[in-house]
Amino acid sequence: MFIVIVGCGRTGSLLAGKLSRSGNEVVVIEQNPDSFALLPVDFSGFEIEGDAAESDVLIEGKIESADLLIVSTGNDQINYLVSQMARVNFDVPRIMVRTIDPSVEKMYEKEERFEIFSQISLLAENMINKIEREGMR
Amino acid sequence: MEIILVGGGKLIYHLAKKLISKGHFVTIINKDRKLADDLAREIKATVVFGDATDKKVLEDAGAYKADNLVSLTQKDHSNLFICKMAMDYFGVERTTALVNNPENEELFNTLGITGIFNVTDLISSIIEQTVISDDVSNLTMIEEGKLSIFQVEVAPDSEAAGKEIKEIDLPISIVLGGIVRNGDISIPRGGSKIQAGDKIVIISLPEEQAEAIKVFGGEE
Numbered sequence: 001m002f003i004v005i006v007g008c009g010r011t012g013s014l015l016a017g018k019l020s021r022s023g024n025e026v027v028v029i030e031q032n033p034d035s036f037a038l039l040p041v042d043f044s045g046f047e048i049e050g051d052a053a054e055s056d057v058l059i060e061g062k063i064e065s066a067d068l069l070i071v072s073t074g075n076d077q078i079n080y081l082v083s084q085m086a087r088v089n090f091d092v093p094r095i096m097v098r099t100i101d102p103s104v105e106k107m108y109e110k111e112e113r114f115e116i117f118s119q120i121s122l123l124a125e126n127m128i129n130k131i132e133r134e135g136m137r
Numbered sequence: 138m139e140i141i142l143v144g145g146g147k148l149i150y151h152l153a154k155k156l157i158s159k160g161h162f163v164t165i166i167n168k169d170r171k172l173a174d175d176l177a178r179e180i181k182a183t184v185v186f187g188d189a190t191d192k193k194v195l196e197d198a199g200a201y202k203a204d205n206l207v208s209l210t211q212k213d214h215s216n217l218f219i220c221k222m223a224m225d226y227f228g229v230e231r232t233t234a235l236v237n238n239p240e241n242e243e244l245f246n247t248l249g250i251t252g253i254f255n256v257t258d259l260i261s262s263i264i265e266q267t268v269i270s271d272d273v274s275n276l277t278m279i280e281e282g283k284l285s286i287f288q289v290e291v292a293p294d295s296e297a298a299g300k301e302i303k304e305i306d307l308p309i310s311i312v313l314g315g316i317v318r319n320g321d322i323s324i325p326r327g328g329s330k331i332q333a334g335d336k337i338v339i340i341s342l343p344e345e346q347a348e349a350i351k352v353f354g355g356e357e
Binding site for chain 1: 190191192212213214215217218221222225226238240241243244247248
């Protein structure tokens with residue numbers, strides 16, 4: 001699978017490393033070149049330095065042929081703009097978006113192509129599941 | 138109308154003053170404490186200190202009862218986000234965004250933002266206009282620059298001078314709105330004759346302005 005990842009922070013770099021190791025073709029786009037240091041040594045994908053909210057940068061990352069886009073910068077507004085650009089301008093078939101503020105999730109609801117991962121909601125759900133499964137001790 | 142303005146600086150200050158003087162109710166959201174304080178002191182608007190990308194701040198600013206939200210920050214991603222939040226969460230019907238990167242205009246349009254203020258294109262087209270010729274005047278843009286109305290003085294050496302309108306080779310989407318000759322206005326018809334010194338009122342798409350100016354204003 002060809003996967004484009006926007007944002008190479010702790011989340012993006014972890015995903016990029018694992019997905020590239022499992023045989024996917026991966027491109028990572030990140031504005032701050034220092035962040036590429038977070039990628040594991042055996043990362044075999046491409047690194048593109050630039051602002052993903054600029055069409056030219058997305059095109060350089062071959063977004064048009066991506067099977068999956070993962071948007072994982074630490075900024076909800078940038079994530080929203082980039083994922084809408086990918087959907088409307090580049091017709092990416094599948095878009096996974098990380099959200100920081102859980103109240104933002106609903107903004108993506110109307111579009112089927114978006115899959116939302118809210119780190120806070122996921123963490124809370126995990127904890128609640130564990131509590132419910134094990135009962136109160 | 139209940140209008141929410143997001144952003145700061147002189148633009149917001151003057152915009153708010155103008156809107157208030159026309160009888161609108163204005164709320165300003167600004168995330169800089171000092172700017173917010175200054176605005177609150179200087180104008181008769183409600184000023185909310187906070188980040189408009191935060192749902193709670195929009196709620197505090199009364200977004201649920203706003204008719205129009207205008208987001209004028211320097212960042213396109215913030216403007217889009219704030220407008221969409223106002224639409225999706227609070228049902229604001231009209232939203233206006235400042236677009237700094239001209240490539241975003243179409244996307245913002247597709248996403249339902251009703252007013253788009255494309256600064257780069259607006260300023261560059263105004264600059265081009267001043268550069269092209271001194272004979273072009275009264276330039277007006279309609280719908281954020283999608284249509285322009287302007288006036289050109291017919292140069293003696295131009296293609297159009299001395300010809301009837303139907304003889305002039307003009308793109309079909311250029312419309313002539315009037316001929317001003319010695320202060321009198323006539324509505325142009327196919328048989329109207331153009332003379333040097335006439336002022337022609339032209340309605341055209343911005344991309345065909347240059348062509349129209351060349352035909353009537355002559356070569357530079």
